[in-house]
Amino acid sequence: MLSRRSMLGVTALGVAGTGVSVIGGLAGGVQSSSGTAMANNTPHEPATIPSNSESVIQNLKEQEKLPPIQRFGRMMHNYIDGQIREKMQERQSKLSQINTREAALSYIQDVSQKIRTAFGSFPERTPLNARITGTLNRDTYRVDKLLYESQPGFFVTANLYVPTATKGPFPAVVGECGHAVNGKAYPSYQSFAQGLARQGYIVLIFDPVSQGERIQYPADDAAKSRIGIGVLEHLHEGNQQFLINEFLGTTRAWDAIRALDYLQSREDVIPHQIGITGSSGGGTLTMWLCGLDSRWGMAAPSCAVTSFYRNFQNELPTDTEQCPPEALQFGLDHADFVAVMAPKPVVILAQEEDFFDVRGTIQAYEELRKIWRLLGHEDNLKLSIAPGGHDYSRVSREAMYAHFHQATGQSKASTEPQILLEKDADLFVTTQGQVAELKGATVFSMTAQKARLIAQARPRKVGEDWKKHLRACLQLPEKFSVPDYRILRSVSGRKYPRPGVTHYALQTEPGIETIVYRLAQQRLESRPPVLKEGCSLYVSDLSTDSELREEAWLRRRIESNPDQPFFACDLRGVGDSRPDTCGGTQTYLQPYGNDYFYAIHSLMLGRSIPCQRVFDLLSTIAWLKSLGHSSIELVALDRGTIPALLAACLSAEIASVQFVGLPDSYLAMANTEDYQWPLSSMIPDVLSKFDLPDAVEQIKSRGIRWMDVS
Template sequence: MSAPYQHMVLDYYVAHLRKKQEARSAELASLRDAHAAKAYQDWIKIAIDEAFAALPADKQPLSLQCTGSLPCDGYRLEKLLFESRPGFFVSALLYVPDEAKSGKVPAVLAPCGHAYVGKASEVYQGFAQRLAKNGFMVLAYDPIHQGERDQYVLMKDEPKEDVPGLCGAHNYMGKQLELCGDNFACWRVHDGQVALSVLLQREEVERRHVGVTGNSGGGTLSHWLWALDRRLTMAAPSCHLTTLLSDLENELPRDVEQYPLGLLAPGLELIDLMLIRAPAPAIMLGQRYDAFERRGFYEAWEEMERFYKLLGAEEKASMYMDCSTHGYSVGNQNAMVEFFCGVVGKEPRKVEVNPLPEEKTWVCPEGKVMLQSGAKSISELTLQKAQELAAERDSWTLEEMAQKLTELLQLPERVGLAHYRIPRPRFYQINGKEQVWARYAVETEEPGVRAIIHKNVRLPEHYYTLDVDKRVCIYLPDIASSWDIEKNSYLQELTEKEEVYAIDLRGLGESRPDDGSNGNEKEFLYDYGMDYMMHGYGLMLKQSYLGRRVFDLLRCIDLLAEEGGQQFILHGRGQGAVIAAFAALLEPRISKVILVDSPASFMEWIEDPLSRWPSAMHLYGVLKYFDLPDIIEALDLRVEVHSNWNSRRRRS
């Protein structure tokens, strides 16, 4: 079946962001002098500090060692290995220019973009060499799961189809951290801050001139580091800056580290994390044909240019747009070098670059930090944190647990009764017999959110009315009610016994944003898909996407109760099982809940680094307080576990 409300959730978020950005634009336009601009920066700082509150305070490297060096034309290459957290190794290349032999030199931190080979990428070697041959000391390091920092290298026996690609792996790591109340953006930034400490330990570095530059994911890292670390004095992020509203409208997901917690809630935009550092020198680098499209880029630049003018520093802000596609092109590299040279008072030189073979850039003997003695993966460290949280948790009464769950789900107040529409019924052929399912579109939240109820009505005269008995049987599918109506034996057996209200909550079933073929979950579960993206925007808006699904269900129950329902029995399958358990904890009118293909625990999703449960099911910070078995225990006789799925979404 198709998804006729496919753009519903997207349009809901677009409307929210447009409203916030209208207010933000008006605020920026009202700024008239440097005093007002600085007050705006104070507001930005509060929001940024909250978004990155999970950052560790200690930025010093552990076990810093040089594993080798190579003499090169115009510079020396040192191979460095250090730990940003105990057992969490970071591999890096330090480009030491010949000028460092006779005095202090400017320096640049170079986080890599999303390249599998990380710092060994010919493009990233290219910009580092250009800087080194212009007299800059450069530290290029591998971000998590890139280059020598493959976090899955020891998982050789895993089925190929279960192992995500680079960006997908970041999202897997991110969703597991979220359960613990942490986020991947902070892990990436912390690595960068520790790498900056390594760079600044060098006596040859002129601390008045320390820059940061990177492309794509490295552009994001450059941007975050620039906003958060005052040790940096100049910046040149490439192929990253646009607007988050533009990305949303264009249905363009980003990595989980590019969705900082709560960033959009107060009304910030990406460029605000550049404005926070004004009037320090910075250049925006873009590409005319980038997916991070140019309209958002130019909009951001206009705001940055005007802001610097308010501070009397328009000459310190610059922009360069190359005429290529996504990537750190030679044009962007040269623009960056020229800008940094201008800041430090150097005459830029056009130079030849000679990237080394990947093996020659290896810091570790086999090019894998996870083979180092004592090495720990991010998955191991996340599991360690989850176990610590479990050991520290208090016991909760059902009422206390319900209150905390309400906070975690960020549930809005339920005001009034939801209006509903009655679209045309749908006809199915089930086991050779025709079934008619009435449909009700319940308007759970403005603007435009609807939960779609499907009901296997027995009488033709009830196709276009909502008639509710005292006993109400509700079914929550894993992904789509229509899929389960046609193919799931559990639901089919249920419908033979009684009328069932199968509900597609927002982003599921008829409003799922990725409309795959009937029963094909691959598109929906894609680790870089639209369901993942909606979850990311929910995080940034402080509107739990999972919480809003629970809210939809509670609004439907309110409506059905008003129409005559008194006893509510809830059946939830897969994702629906988690939502059903949450709802039963919050809603005393639910007398019984049956969990079908339910996860055994959220901890199980962390124990397996390759857990396939969707990001949207990972409730931020839940493991600080309780796990799914704790909820089941609190529900006592009201809950029945029919069957479990494991971390790979397969029957246990």
């Protein structure tokens, strides 16, 4: 089974790189057909094939290559840590005031409403078109191979374990799988499904999207993914969904809710005795589902319940579907999802050596026990901490059996019956083991279709209405104060285009600093002079320090006008403040790396990274204006282009722009299956509000000059 920790070693899907797209025409650019930046981090120069002697010289140059300056690697972590801690303290204050049954019920109602807001609306209930494609007959049960459509053409592959030694109706359980490549066939998941069936339960266990038989991005060999089974596909499809205001956790929860619908339609199922259980990622979905559907009769989340803050403190990345948008902004925590089940039977299952911190599990249990006690059913809530690491262990499974037996009266067994594991292929629902053969819908196809519809329906705004609208979308104030700043000590030997470089750290908001480089003929050790003239401001892609040396087009630009004041900046989480958390700076560009880590937590806090970076840039422009630079040439590369474009729409000081690697549009991102842009460049629900071409049109209408790279 793939752990989240192991994903830190996976190479990047690819984020911003050498794609070149300059409004006004850029010669020599490299660009994908979709207009998105291609994955590479090399300078923007045509490749050449050196001779043998040139190759030797090139190798020597590579050995002399300077590592980028990264002095503030924990800035992003400390900033977001403070925000989450504040939200959790507010939550604890609310919990401390729950001392009556009425207060407990009011709290449950409040968190239930917030959960539904975070998850958004569910799809329309459409016909399941459920059918059995085959059956395995065993000694005391059978396994029906079930195929159903949770959304039109969106196929779910499931195994339905049905007791045959006794007559029904039976209690039932929906089984949620964790991040196993083989989904429902993983040994621990087969074991709990078969164990329950042997004890008189009907069990419907299904493959999560992007696992088992439901690979969404099949390679030439349909059993393999060109993105990566499980975590990597979840990140790829889930990040893209944010552009249309959808959440992969909602998509996955809907698969389970439709499984519940199916079970309630069967005559051999006791409709009010349907439970849910799962481990790891399946434990997380079990937890979410406790708060999303009131029909569950019992629940047993395994290896999941802890706290958002513990996961963050421990620098533990989690998939897109495990990070509900705005959940932290609403003050929600793991325990709140389980609380909605109160006072029904719930057993929280944990493993002592799990990377999901058991200290958070114990805290969640204590918070929940108070609610169950006030509602008069404290015995319905249990906690089991089994020895060992991350898995749905036999000890945990037996704790689940016992709690479900207590809830249903179905059995008095205290140990797991003998389990005989099936081969993966014997459990296949589809002929060849992949839903791709059915030519149905995928997460991407549904995202792309909805993106086009949203874009077509979006109202267009112009002029001051556009600026007001954009400011509201980006959660920006109307005016920016001049930020305070520190004068940093110089770093020598960096081989910049000009000999005199001074570094300033602008405090754009408490805990956040934008690092600004001032390039001149002489270095300063003091505040910058006030000059009543224009200047250039460069917004970096990955590192101002590196790009000032390595981007030849940028060096030429600086050297061609030696007397013009030139500034360059690293916005938050970039370059000098590139995080060194989650395994180190080398994880930054990886799908599960620290850039993603802070981007997803920012969405949970209700303020996306692009919104934050536009704030930083507009604050920097206010600082430059205070120095007499009221006419600014704005230059940006790749990941710096989106905040630069949006800031240019809102700043009266921008006289010209030069963008290298600007994506064509957010619509193109949503319609490109193998898109390359990271979550830190995406704005939730952006397509219903504006798109990048709208910003381009607005800037052009103001007469701002567009400059080519020469």
